[in-house]
Amino acid sequence: MTEITERIYLFKWFERFWHWSQAVLIILMAITGFEIHGSYNLFGFHTAIDIHVYSAWILIVLWVFTIFWHLTTGEYKHYIPTWKGLTQQILYYMQGIFTGAPHPFHASAKAKHNPLQRIAYLLLKVMMIPLIWASGLLYLFYNDWAAWGLVELGLTLEQVAVVHVLAxxxxxxxxxxxxxxxxxxxxxxxxxxxxxxxxxxxxxEHNKQPKL
Known part of the structure; x- marks a missing residue:
């Protein structure tokens, strides 16, 4: 029996622009980051640093606008964690996806992301991205640490570098x-x-599901 579907407008233009721009910048920073650490020679060391830093600044500006967009449009609600359906989603990824089981969640205008995606994206936004931000900027402005009073805290450049690489x-x-x-x-x-x-x-039937 053929499943009846309907087409819904799920991702707004800015959401798509932000998604693909962020993807390109992150991949570019990953490529140049590995080169800076000596994994290979593609752009040249100094050029790789320039590309890495410029990409970082562009990404920071993009993130600031994206945070503003999420807050002013209410799109942040799609990232609020929920326990509803979380167990079913985990079991699906662990087993059901390999046995052809039906997906327990289908996107709707009221709920774009499944419960596990919400948690993953939230951790990305509140943990990994701020960690990249903070460590990268501290590394970039190392010469200003004394003026900022960070030297007295015992913070070292090596510690910041380790955190940045880990993030x-x-x-x-x-x-x-x-x-x-x-x-x-x-x-x-x-x-x-x-x-x-x-x-x-x-x-x-899934598109008419209640709001999570």
């Missing part, structure tokens, strides 16, 4: 997991197309 690897792991999970829709490109066009086909 970067956490972000990279998140990106890898994200790339895998976007292929787990009804078709491999279902979720990717939705983030390009803004429209997604969802089962009619």
């Amino acid at each position: 970067a690897f956490l972000l990279l792991l998140f990106l890898i997991a994200h790339l895998y999970l976007i292929t787990t829709g009804a078709t491999v490109l279902q979720f990717t197309k939705a983030m390009i066009t803004g429209w997604e086909d969802v089962p009619v």
Whole structure:
């Protein structure tokens, strides 16, 4: 029996612009970050540093506008954690996805992300991104530490570098997991197309689900 679906406008233009711009900048920073650490020679050491720093500043500006957009449009509500359906979602990713079980969650205009995605994206926004921000800026403005009174705190450049690299690897792991999970829709490109066009086909009965 063919499942009845309807097309809904799920992702607004700024959401798509932010998503793809952020992806390009993070990947560019990962590539240059590995080069800065001596993993290979692609752009050249000094050019890699310049690209890394400029990309970081652009990303920070993008994040500031995105935070403002989420708060003023109410889109932040899609990232509020919920226990409802969390166990079913975890079991689906652990077992159901490999046995052809139906997905326990389908996106709607009232709930774009499943319970596990909400937690993952929230951790990204309140832990990994601020950690990247803080450690990167501290590293960049190392010469100003004395004026800021940070030297007296016993903070060292090595400690900041370790935190920055750790946060970067956490972000990279998140990106890898994200790339895998976007292929787990009804078709491999279902979720990717939705983030390009803004429209997604969802089962009619799920689109009428109550707000989480």
